[in-house]
Amino acid sequence: MSTLNSETNFKCDICRSEISKTIFSELSLGLDYGKHDFTLEDLKANYVVCQHCGTVSQYPLPEEDRLQRYYATSQGYLIANYKNDVYQHRVQMIKEVTSLSKGKALEIGSCKGVFLQMLHEELEIEVFGIEPSEDCCEYSEKVGIPVVKSLFENVDLENEKMVGEFDIVIAMCVLEHVKSPRAFLDKMARTVKEGGYLYIEVPSSELLSRFSTKCRFGENVNKIHLYHFTGQALAYLVNDLGFAVVHQSNSNDFDYPCLHIIARKISPSLLGEEVFLGQINIKKRKVKEIAERLMNTLQQNRNVVLWGASTELYDVICSYPELKVLTNYILVDRNPLKQGKKMLEIPIYSPEEILSRNTDCVVVTTRNKGINASIRKDVGIMLPGVKCVDM
Ligand SMILES: [Zn+2]
Numbered sequence: 333m334s335t336l337n338s339e340t341n342f343k344c345d346i347c348r349s350e351i352s353k354t355i356f357s358e359l360s361l362g363l364d365y366g367k368h369d370f371t372l373e374d375l376k377a378n379y380v381v382c383q384h385c386g387t388v389s390q391y392p393l394p395e396e397d398r399l400q401r402y403y404a405t406s407q408g409y410l411i412a413n414y415k416n417d418v419y420q421h422r423v424q425m426i427k428e429v430t431s432l433s434k435g436k437a438l439e440i441g442s443c444k445g446v447f448l449q450m451l452h453e454e455l456e457i458e459v460f461g462i463e464p465s466e467d468c469c470e471y472s473e474k475v476g477i478p479v480v481k482s483l484f485e486n487v488d489l490e491n492e493k494m495v496g497e498f499d500i501v502i503a504m505c506v507l508e509h510v511k512s513p514r515a516f517l518d519k520m521a522r523t524v525k526e527g528g529y530l531y532i533e534v535p536s537s538e539l540l541s542r543f544s545t546k547c548r549f550g551e552n553v554n555k556i557h558l559y560h561f562t563g564q565a566l567a568y569l570v571n572d573l574g575f576a577v578v579h580q581s582n583s584n585d586f587d588y589p590c591l592h593i594i595a596r597k598i599s600p601s602l603l604g605e606e607v608f609l610g611q612i613n614i615k616k617r618k619v620k621e622i623a624e625r626l627m628n629t630l631q632q633n634r635n636v637v638l639w640g641a642s643t644e645l646y647d648v649i650c651s652y653p654e655l656k657v658l659t660n661y662i663l664v665d666r667n668p669l670k671q672g673k674k675m676l677e678i679p680i681y682s683p684e685e686i687l688s689r690n691t692d693c694v695v696v697t698t699r700n701k702g703i704n705a706s707i708r709k710d711v712g713i714m715l716p717g718v719k720c721v722d723m
Contacts, residue, residue, distance in 0.1 A: 349384030385565035435499030445472035526599030623652035
């Protein structure tokens with residue numbers, strides 16, 4: 333372990349800080365899956381963390397010709413079909429956060445166009461791709477998705493009429509492969525309309541704790557990943573490029589841990605107020621969805637117990653007064669301080685008080701995972717055999 337200082341030429345690509353520390357020296361990680369050229373096989377890399385933004389990068393970065401030889405022969409992208417299974421979650425996330433329902437989407441590194449196709453079907457949005465692989469481009473065009481066959485870095489945006497053209501521009505699992513994420517994102521940013529969105533997905537930095545010399549399938553840590561990001565650093569970068577982060581989350585669908593960022597291009601015509609109200613609308617839509625689901629449950633069952641006088645339930649009932657008209661449910665809470673009181677005029681019972689009643693279905697109203705699990709356990713003991721669902 334050694335400490336690099338400003339005498340070396342290290343400069344963080346994301347935040348420009350020169351303060352860094354070497355966290356791994358001469359580490360030879362595994363490579364991407366699939367067939368590939370072996371020029372990178374012997375690559376031993378140093379990994380440096382930027383002390384300012386937390387971005388980890390290989391240092392020095394591999395030579396350009398080595399990378400190009402690798403990508404020219406790698407077929408990892410072709411066997412990555414399991415990715416289709418994780419796309420649905422992404423499509424829903426974009427739909428919820430952006431509310432886009434028309435306009436144009438561009439995906440950089442669009443592969444065979446599977447994600448764009450799903451986005452087109454769900455959002456009724458026009459879709460376009462940029463993709464260097466010949467085979468992938470052919471496939472995309474066969475299914476009707478227009479693609480520019482090129483590395484994004486080489487695309488002439490003016491020529492292709494892509495400047496300020498798109499409502500959303502997407503890069504999934506791309507940024508960690510490029511030598512300058514800042515330059516790449518800067519170029520991406522130019523293709524986004526004012527008020528439009530960027531969707532960025534990179535391997536989750538939670539993985540860094542699992543750094544080892546072996547690459548395990550699905551872990552996303554391998555030597556072809558030149559950078560490992562924190563959400564904080566990416567937020568800093570998109571901010572610097574004139575965007576405001578409107579969503580940031582981690583996911584681990586199918587052992588494929590990712591960090592997701594959706595950022596909105598700030599423009600003089602888009603006031604902070606609108607960004608803020610946009611956030612509130614996301615919450616409102618979520619509450620409405622939950623309320624409709626609860627309404628359905630209440631209509632399909634005769635005697636329902638709503639378990640938990642939770643803030644979630646409070647929000648749902650406030651936003652959906654129709655729920656108060658139905659009378660086939662009672663409200664239960666394990667907290668003695670709540671028992672005997674009322675929430676929005678609905679009396680709160682203790683679990684013991686409802687044991688003799690006929691119950692067809694219990695709805696657990698909290699989304700807190702720990703509390704939810706413990707309530708389900710109690711329901712299993714106190715009301716064995718009764719159906720138990722989430723709100
Ligand atoms: Zn940095």
